[in-house]
Amino acid sequence: MIADHVRVVGNEARAAIVSDRRITGLSAEVIAELVAEVGPLWHERHQARLESRPRKRAVGAGAKHQLVFIDQLLAALVHLRHGATHDVLACWFGVDRSTITGAVGEVRPLLAERGCTIAAGVRLRTLAEVIEHLGSSGRTGIDDGTEIRVRRPAAGRKDREKFISGKNKQNAVKAMILTDASGRLPFCSPTQPASCADITHPRQLGLVKHLTDGPPVEILADAGYQGLGAQTGGRVVTPPHRKFKKNPPEWYEEIYERQRKAHSSRRIRVEHGIAHLKNWRALARHHGRREHMSDTIQAVAGLLSHQQTATRTDRQAQ
Template sequence: MVGNTTRAAIISNRRITGLAAEVIAELIAEVGPLWHERHQATLTSRPRKRAVGAGAKHRLVFVDRLLATLVHLRHGATHDVPACWFGVDRSTITRAIGEVRPLLAERGCTVSPDVRLRALAEFVEHLGASGRTGIIDGTEIRVRRPAAGRKDRDRFISGKNKQNAVKSMVVTDGEGRVLWCSPTQPGSCADITHARQSGLVKLLAGGPAVEILADAGYQGLGAQTGGCVMTPPHRKFKKNAPDWYEEIYERQRKAHSSRRIRVEHGIAHLKNWRALTRHLGRREHMSGTVQAIAGLLSQQQAGDLSPRRQR
């Protein structure tokens, strides 16, 4: 078991969890009651021979469960590591992470203390109301190769990196702060297909006038969304292009790239959480892992901008 002194040291050191002590305190106050409510609902939902609360007690209190989950997400450590750290069995850590991670994923991404985005429709509505520019891009996360003989085994092979991966669509604002991450798709799914399947085209075609920057992988969405999605210019001359055209084309391409590059910074901050560099667990948990980390990162980014915390 982790003592109070060690627990306080973990919370106070941002390098361990990736979050400031103030953010962890907010998580405990927000997620703790939800965890206790679901735990009690699970206990009362099945037939029992003794009263709720009888029997063996949890060796891991909620704070330790949350810290174990944060350490696992931040450093990508196997469950054996926090199990030895907290003095419990590996299965206890596995169960704790399985309980806390969905609660973190459901929270959404924090834009400000009063605004939280949980769906793509809310992101589009937020851009329309604030008048800001959004940036989208896809990122791949390496996963274990599916077992031999499994149906659709080749769907996870990325055409770009030639590795088994899953893909998530990351949405940031013009400063690179994460606003939303989509559930994962197999690595063979193209970026533009992922955007269409998520409902982005329908939301932009009938929604507010917004500006979203994207790379060449999304070319074609501009015409389908009434110009809301802006991609690099098409190359008109494939061969023997005049010198004047090359100069104009390069200037336009670099201008678009310099505005869009902030999403790469946002993805880099996400990949600092080592669970997103290479996932060794179940692929079914990747969507929850990505969205949980996006929510934690966005809350920390919003906290860093808070005047109260900057003093």
């Protein structure tokens, strides 16, 4: 029997959330796996936090969580999937807004740390692991950046202009997305302010070093990454440079367009991967704190890759 001060969503409401994939974006089987995996980590971290601070009473005394873990997880999933505000979720779950804020704040980092699932029980968390996986499996990687609009920093704040995107002239953050040739999502980087150039971000993440020191891997990228090919011995493949900027011969234009379209056709899978990420409304336009964006996009990437792997496994079993 759950204590009276612990608030739980009714069994019917919880069953409706879990059973309808449109609400969380995840199947009931994947949610069950999340509960079994993340629940013990959440409890362990919560206990460590209680034991680490100076105390005047025993560990476990004082106010308790108003939501059991599964309801905290469901609240975080609905928030990430639909971008629902904490006020709306508080009304739905019958608790105070601060309770939802605390629940999402505790669950989101745990989801972000899981990494991307590429097979049952196999996760990739770092760029080095992704390059190693692509090399060992003989797969081609596809690299691209994506921007997510965020709130403008307050007037007078230091480095206020660094969030302005040179491409869209809007306040945003940028993340690097890497998929394989089949569109699976093995890596999503932490975010950077949008003023960071496309080519600078992978350099900061160590892509050049991983490619030159690691196994032979082909990475397809767009024109924003031109220059990495020379640094990686041709392992980063970008569209061809335009040799004639003025009055090009007709034969050259035809060849150039053919090469450019062929490269774009090979890269299209990464655009699909980014589109699937943006279907999670928390990434369409972020209205919360910019400091949470890295955890948010990496949590969504991990959840999306987990569901994609589970769906692919089910289809193969059939």
